[in-house]
Amino acid sequence: MKLFSFFKQELAIDLGTANTLIIQDGQVVVDEPSIVAINRRTMETIAVGNKAMQMHEKTHEEIKTIRPLKDGVIADFQAAESMIEGMIKMIGAKRRFFSHLKMVICIPSGITEVEKRAVFDSADHVDSKETYLIHEPMAAALGIGLDVEEPIGNMIIDIGGGTTEIAVIALSGIVCDQSIRTAGDEFTADIMSYMKRQHNVLIGERTAEQIKIHVGSALHELETPPEDYAVNGRDLMTGIPKQIKVSYSEIAHCLDKSISKIEDAVLRALETTPPELASDIYRTGLYLTGGGALLRGLDIRIAQKTKLDVHIAEDPLRAVVRGTGIALKNTDRFSFLIDRKSV
Ligand SMILES: Nc1ncnc2c1ncn2[C@@H]1O[C@H](COP(=O)(O)OP(=O)(O)OP(=O)(O)O)[C@@H](O)[C@H]1O
Numbered sequence: 001m002k003l004f005s006f007f008k009q010e011l012a013i014d015l016g017t018a019n020t021l022i023i024q025d026g027q028v029v030v031d032e033p034s035i036v037a038i039n040r041r042t043m044e045t046i047a048v049g050n051k052a053m054q055m056h057e058k059t060h061e062e063i064k065t066i067r068p069l070k071d072g073v074i075a076d077f078q079a080a081e082s083m084i085e086g087m088i089k090m091i092g093a094k095r096r097f098f099s100h101l102k103m104v105i106c107i108p109s110g111i112t113e114v115e116k117r118a119v120f121d122s123a124d125h126v127d128s129k130e131t132y133l134i135h136e137p138m139a140a141a142l143g144i145g146l147d148v149e150e151p152i153g154n155m156i157i158d159i160g161g162g163t164t165e166i167a168v169i170a171l172s173g174i175v176c177d178q179s180i181r182t183a184g185d186e187f188t189a190d191i192m193s194y195m196k197r198q199h200n201v202l203i204g205e206r207t208a209e210q211i212k213i214h215v216g217s218a219l220h221e222l223e224t225p226p227e228d229y230a231v232n233g234r235d236l237m238t239g240i241p242k243q244i245k246v247s248y249s250e251i252a253h254c255l256d257k258s259i260s261k262i263e264d265a266v267l268r269a270l271e272t273t274p275p276e277l278a279s280d281i282y283r284t285g286l287y288l289t290g291g292g293a294l295l296r297g298l299d300i301r302i303a304q305k306t307k308l309d310v311h312i313a314e315d316p317l318r319a320v321v322r323g324t325g326i327a328l329k330n331t332d333r334f335s336f337l338i339d340r341k342s343v
């Protein structure tokens with residue numbers, strides 16, 4: 001038995017729009033941005049993850065950086081495959097000793113059959129012998145530590161890079177869900193266009209993301225406000241690089257519309273929740289996860305809007321992969337896992 005398990009490699013993968021994480025033997029072994037850099041001429045992969053991100057928006061003619069996922073689903077299959085392959089390679093050269101690869105991959109709840117098949121195909125390409133898919137809100141719930149098999153309703157709000165997924169989970173299933181394409185990437189885009197409009201400064205995606213992390217806010221007034229953040233960009237008028245300072249209240253103002261869209265989706269999800277489950281949620285509150293859960297004041301803002309308790313998951317960027325890891329250990333028990341035959 002021991003010998004057999006030596007030849008087995010089991011991986012749980014959260015293939016996200018912004019970040020890809022892999023768990024092996026209960027440990028996070030890969031946590032990298034979902035991006036690849038390729039040579040335009042030879043189509044060779046030059047770098048994946050962090051290394052490719054360092055090249056992003058700084059490339060010359062020969063190099064192209066690609067984020068293979070958009071809105072939570074694979075938009076560029078070839079790039080996605082080389083990204084998955086590259087990240088599995090990062091785990092170590094040990095790979096070739098393992099004859100049996102088993103994977104559980106997390107997918108958004110709104111994914112189509114065709115998109116599911118594409119994920120299975122990517123898994124085949126890296127030689128996975130046994131592949132299962134799990135819906136992201138289910139993985140998030142498991143990762144938060146909720147008992148998803150109980151006849152008790154829990155609402156999960158997962159704000160990632162590409163999608164915000166809101167789901168009510170009970171009895172090992174998703175009872176109702178809302179998936180919208182407003183999430184972290186849109187916040188970043190809001191900041192880029194605000195800087196251009198308001199300050200006449202052009203900034204790149206990475207700078208906008210740094211602004212979001214340093215002074216991003218869902219509330220116009222915060223109890224413990226962050227210090228103003230100095231931003232370098234290119235002046236639209238003169239074309240010369242310049243520096244300006246931005247405050248959190250400015251960013252709260254520019255994110256307002258996108259956050260309202262998330263609030264509306266939460267309200268719609270609550271409206272479609274069957275009454276018995278709604279009564280559970282009244283007691284348990286809402287669980288926020290995904291990188292967007294880290295936006296200052298977002299929990300308070302959603303709590304004010306819904307008059308419900310809002311809990312932020314511990315380490316929200318890793319809840320989904322942790323849950324996928326739990327699913328990996330229980331593939332014979334969890335009926336909600338999707339196998340190849342059912343697609
Ligand atoms: N401190 C922070 N404040 C605000 N946003 C943050 C913070 N840290 C990370 N983010 C944002 O969270 C997003 C990434 O979250 P996450 O890793 O959960 O997404 P993902 O799983 O890759 O995407 P998806 O689930 O949509 O496919 C990015 O848009 C990132 O900018």
Ligand SMILES: [Mg+2]
Nearest residue numbers: 016160290320
């Ligand atoms: Mg995610």
